[in-house]
Amino acid sequence: MDNTTSEQATVGRHPGEGETTFDRAEERTNLNLFLGYRVVVATVMVILFFAIKRGPLGTHGPELFGVVAVVYSVLALSALMWNLARPLHVDRQAILAVVIDIAAFTLMMQTSGGVASGLGILTGISLTLAATLLEARFALGLAALATLAVLVEELWSELHHAFPATRYVEAGFLGIAYFALVLLSVTLTARARRSEELVEQRETELVNLAQLSDYVIQQMQSGIVVIDREEQVQLLNEAAWSLLGMPTQMRHHPLRAVSPRLAEAHATWREDPERSVTALRALPEGRDLRVQFNRLGRGGSAGTLIILEDTSRLTQQAQQMKLASLGRLTAGIAHEVRNPLGAISHAAQLLGEAPELSDTDHRLVDIIQQNSARVNEIIENILRLSRQDLPHPKPLVLGPWLDTVVEALRGACGLSAEQLGYEVEPYNTTIHADPGQLQQILEILCDNAKRHFPGDAGDLRILILAGANQRSGGPFIELQDNGGGIPGDVADKLFEPFFTTRNEGTGLGLYIARQLCEANRARIEYHPLPQGAAFRLSFPNSRRRTLT
Incomplete structure (x- = not known):
C-alpha cells in the first residue's frame, strides 16, 4: 500500500474507534464552518435570484429555481442552528449536508442551463470541505454520487430537449474534478492530522522533559539560578536557595532582592565577561561560594545561568576521597590493633593491683591505662565512620x-x-x-x-x-x-x-x-x-x- 492510500485509510477515524487521536472538538468546529458556508451560499443565491432579478440563474426554470433556493436556504440555516443547539454525529451531519447540496445544486444547475452554468463547482466545494470530516470511503462515495447526479442531469436534459446541445464531455470532466478534489482534500487532511498528532506528541515529550529537567535541577547539589535580561529570577533550585541563605523572594523577583551580593557580582561579570568565575559570601555568616556565570542565548535577550558551589563542600569531597581509602586501611588496622591493645590494658590493670608497686609505678600504670583508653576511643570512632549506617528519615x-x-x-x-x-x-x-x-x-x-x-x-x-x-x-x-x-x-x-x-x-x-x-x-x-x-x-x- 502506497503512502497516499495509507493516509486515506486513516482519515476520519474517530477516537471511539481507536484509529486516530484527532480532536473531536476541532471536528465540531470544522463542521460548523462547513454548515456556515452553506448558509452563506444559500443567502447569496436568494439575493441574486430575487433581488437582482435572476440574471443568469434560473433561466430555464425560474419557478423551480426559486423554490429550490428558498428550501435550500431553510435547510442550510436549520442544519446550522440545530448543530449549534444539539450537536449530532459529525459524519452523519456532513453526509446529509452534502447529499442535500448535491440535490439542490444539481436542480439549480438544470434550471440554469446545465453544466455550462458553472454551478457544478459549488458541489465540488461542498465535497472538498466535507472530505476533511469524513473517512475516505464516504468522501469518495459522495463524489461518485455527485458525478452520477451530473450525468443524470445531462441525460434528462437530452431526453426532454431542455437545451440545444448536451455536454457529456464537460459533465465527465466535472465528475473527474469531483474525485480529484476529494482525493486531494483527503490526502492533505491526513497529512495535517498526522502533523498535528506529531506536534501533540512532541509537546507531551517536551513537557515530560521539562518536568524531568526540573526534577534533576532541584536534586542537584550545586545551586542553579537562571535570570533573564532584566535580572528577574526565572529559576532557583533548592540548593541555591539554601546557599543564598533561604531568601523569601524567589521566582519572578529581581536578583538584587534575592541576593544583593550575587547581583553585584553579576553586574561585575557583565562589565568584564572574561571573569566568569568568582568567589563571594551571600551573607555575612554564610558559606564561601564559588560562583560561575554563563550566558544563555544570544543578543540583547540573552539571560544568565548562575552556578553556585559551596567551596567547603568541594574541599570536603576531595577530603572524603582521601578518607575513603584511609578508612578502609584504618578499619583493617583498627581490628588488628584492638587485640594487643586489650592485652596491654588488661596487663596494666593486673599490674596496678600488685601490692608491692611504688607510687611512681602506680603513676606509670595509670598513664598506660589512660592512653590505652584514648587509643581505644580513637579506634571506636574510626570503626563508627567505616560502618556508618544509612539514615532512615x-x-x-x-x-x-x-x-x-x-x-x-x-x-x-x-x-x-x-x-x-x-x-x-x-x-x-x-x-x-x-x-x-x-x-x-x-x-x-x-x-x-x-x-x-x-x-x-x-x-x-x-x-x-x-x-x-x-x-x-x-x-x-x-x-x-x-x-x-x-x-x-x-x-x-x-x-x-x-x-x-x-x-x-x-x-x-x-x-x-x-x-x-x-x-x-x-x-x-x-x-x-x-x-x-x-x-x-x-x-x-x-x-x-x-x-x-
Missing part, C-alpha cells in the same frame, strides 16, 4: 521529640535540668530526619560543650533552641553554651577530621556530626556568641520544596 515534630530526647541527653552527659534546657517555637515544627542519628549529633555537641568548658562543671549552661527561622521559615535546631567560645583561627577547622585543641581529644566528634547532618540533608554551622558558642542545624523547608 521520617517526620519528627520537634516539640514532643525534644521532650524525650533532652531527658536522655541529660542522663548520657551527666547534666541536670538546670544545666541543659530547651525551647521550641513553634512547638509543632516538623522536620524529616533519622531520629537516632539526630540524637547522636546532639550528644556529640553536648559532650563537646562539656569537655571544653573552661570553668567549674557545675556552672555549665546549655540551651537547645528549635523552631522555624523567622526569615526563611526553614526548621532549625541550635545548641548554645556559655563556655569560652572558639578562637577565630580555629573556627574554620572545626569540622576537619582529627583536628582537636585538647591533648586527650580524638578530633572526630564534630566531623562525625557534620557527616550525620549531611546524610540527613541538614547543614551544621558554627556561630560565635558574646559569651560561648552556638552550633546550628538547618533543615530543608518541607513546605517550599518547589522553587521554580
Whole structure:
C-alpha cells in the first residue's frame, strides 16, 4: 500500500474507534464552518435570484429555481442552528449536508442551463470541505454520487430537449474534478492530522522533559539560578536557595532582592565577561561560594545561568576521597590493633593491683591505662565512620521529640535540668530526619560543650533552641553554651577530621556530626556568641520544596 492510500485509510477515524487521536472538538468546529458556508451560499443565491432579478440563474426554470433556493436556504440555516443547539454525529451531519447540496445544486444547475452554468463547482466545494470530516470511503462515495447526479442531469436534459446541445464531455470532466478534489482534500487532511498528532506528541515529550529537567535541577547539589535580561529570577533550585541563605523572594523577583551580593557580582561579570568565575559570601555568616556565570542565548535577550558551589563542600569531597581509602586501611588496622591493645590494658590493670608497686609505678600504670583508653576511643570512632549506617528519615515534630530526647541527653552527659534546657517555637515544627542519628549529633555537641568548658562543671549552661527561622521559615535546631567560645583561627577547622585543641581529644566528634547532618540533608554551622558558642542545624523547608 502506497503512502497516499495509507493516509486515506486513516482519515476520519474517530477516537471511539481507536484509529486516530484527532480532536473531536476541532471536528465540531470544522463542521460548523462547513454548515456556515452553506448558509452563506444559500443567502447569496436568494439575493441574486430575487433581488437582482435572476440574471443568469434560473433561466430555464425560474419557478423551480426559486423554490429550490428558498428550501435550500431553510435547510442550510436549520442544519446550522440545530448543530449549534444539539450537536449530532459529525459524519452523519456532513453526509446529509452534502447529499442535500448535491440535490439542490444539481436542480439549480438544470434550471440554469446545465453544466455550462458553472454551478457544478459549488458541489465540488461542498465535497472538498466535507472530505476533511469524513473517512475516505464516504468522501469518495459522495463524489461518485455527485458525478452520477451530473450525468443524470445531462441525460434528462437530452431526453426532454431542455437545451440545444448536451455536454457529456464537460459533465465527465466535472465528475473527474469531483474525485480529484476529494482525493486531494483527503490526502492533505491526513497529512495535517498526522502533523498535528506529531506536534501533540512532541509537546507531551517536551513537557515530560521539562518536568524531568526540573526534577534533576532541584536534586542537584550545586545551586542553579537562571535570570533573564532584566535580572528577574526565572529559576532557583533548592540548593541555591539554601546557599543564598533561604531568601523569601524567589521566582519572578529581581536578583538584587534575592541576593544583593550575587547581583553585584553579576553586574561585575557583565562589565568584564572574561571573569566568569568568582568567589563571594551571600551573607555575612554564610558559606564561601564559588560562583560561575554563563550566558544563555544570544543578543540583547540573552539571560544568565548562575552556578553556585559551596567551596567547603568541594574541599570536603576531595577530603572524603582521601578518607575513603584511609578508612578502609584504618578499619583493617583498627581490628588488628584492638587485640594487643586489650592485652596491654588488661596487663596494666593486673599490674596496678600488685601490692608491692611504688607510687611512681602506680603513676606509670595509670598513664598506660589512660592512653590505652584514648587509643581505644580513637579506634571506636574510626570503626563508627567505616560502618556508618544509612539514615532512615521520617517526620519528627520537634516539640514532643525534644521532650524525650533532652531527658536522655541529660542522663548520657551527666547534666541536670538546670544545666541543659530547651525551647521550641513553634512547638509543632516538623522536620524529616533519622531520629537516632539526630540524637547522636546532639550528644556529640553536648559532650563537646562539656569537655571544653573552661570553668567549674557545675556552672555549665546549655540551651537547645528549635523552631522555624523567622526569615526563611526553614526548621532549625541550635545548641548554645556559655563556655569560652572558639578562637577565630580555629573556627574554620572545626569540622576537619582529627583536628582537636585538647591533648586527650580524638578530633572526630564534630566531623562525625557534620557527616550525620549531611546524610540527613541538614547543614551544621558554627556561630560565635558574646559569651560561648552556638552550633546550628538547618533543615530543608518541607513546605517550599518547589522553587521554580
